[in-house]
Amino acid sequence: MEGRRLHIVIPGGSGHVGRILARHLQSRGHFVTILTRGPYAAPWRTVHWDGRTTDQWADELEGADVCINLAGRSVNCRYTPENRHEIYDSRIVTTRLLGKVIAQLANPPRLWLNASTATIYRHAADRAMDEATGELGGNESAVPETWNFSVHVARDWEAEFFAAATPQTRKVALRSAIIFSPEPGGAFAVLSNLVRMSLGGRQGNGRQFVSWIHEQDFARAIDFLIEHDEMEGPVNLAAPNPLPNRAFMAALREAWGIPNGLPALWPFVDLGAWLLRTESELVLKSRRVIPKRLLDEGFRFDFPDWPEAAQDLVWQWRTRMR
Secondary structure, eight states: OTTTTOEEETTTTTSSHHHHHHHHHHHTTEEEEEEEOOOOOSSSSEEOOSSSSSSGGGGGTOOEEEEEEOOOOOSOOOOOOHHHHHHHHHHHHHHHHHHHHHHOOOSSSSSEEEEOGGGGGGOOSOBBOOOOTTTTTTTOOSSOHHHHHHHHHHHHHHHHHHHHHOOTSEEEEEEEEEEOSSTTHHHHHHHHHHTTOOOOSSSSSSSSOEEEEEEEHHHHHHHHHOOOTTOEEEESSSSOOOHHHHHHHHHHHHHHOOOOOOOOOOHHHHHHHHHHHHHHHHHHHHHBBHHHHHTTTTTSSSSSSSHHHHEEEEEEHHHHHO
């Protein structure tokens, strides 16, 4: 598919990651359609869908080149029973629905990229996790129960995706780390706010690893997966050099020119997460993920190391705010 204008359909693409991809793909000359519960004014096409029933949106996939499914309720919330149900169903039900629709098309997309998460791996500070040797989590006794819930969702999500009978469509599960971009509302904005308030010290003991990826490399990795027909199955989308939280926050402080930051011990992280109506897992779970498959196939990161990535993101943020 390299070198030609593609029709790319992105179910659930109205959020932060969807906007990053839509903007990037359209800038490369592709025709982008976002399937969204609430169509909005955008420089790309938007079409209504509810993620649960087949409607006219299914026609958008007939003859399309690529489907990139990003549908799923945000995990940036408290894991109440209601929210757990929504987190689970918004991923499993939509993936199952897309599988059924794609299986019935006369001209289905040649490629289906489905969102997944690097959280699928166990809490790991001892060694790196790649696609071949990484240990999936879900039954760990020494971690909070909510962490096992997240892994349970991820494993069922991928199982539903790969169970879909779509023999004409190549499938890749995107095990993405935290995507950092210089825009309000994302993880970079949240952590940067802490740094600028002198609260950007280590979180917990600071030894947990942070897996991350710059938005530019995330978008370029999607291009790479579209162009390389030999790649299918799970693929880690993470920079090749994860680092401990203590070093991660120190590099972010340096990028902002803030010399000090108060640390937040585990109980205070839990309290802060409760006050912000989110879960402490997002900063306390150790994610040490390596993108072995991308590297083996020749992908080269523009930002393999966090200090340089943080400097670039801060520069972009300041440029936008002028």
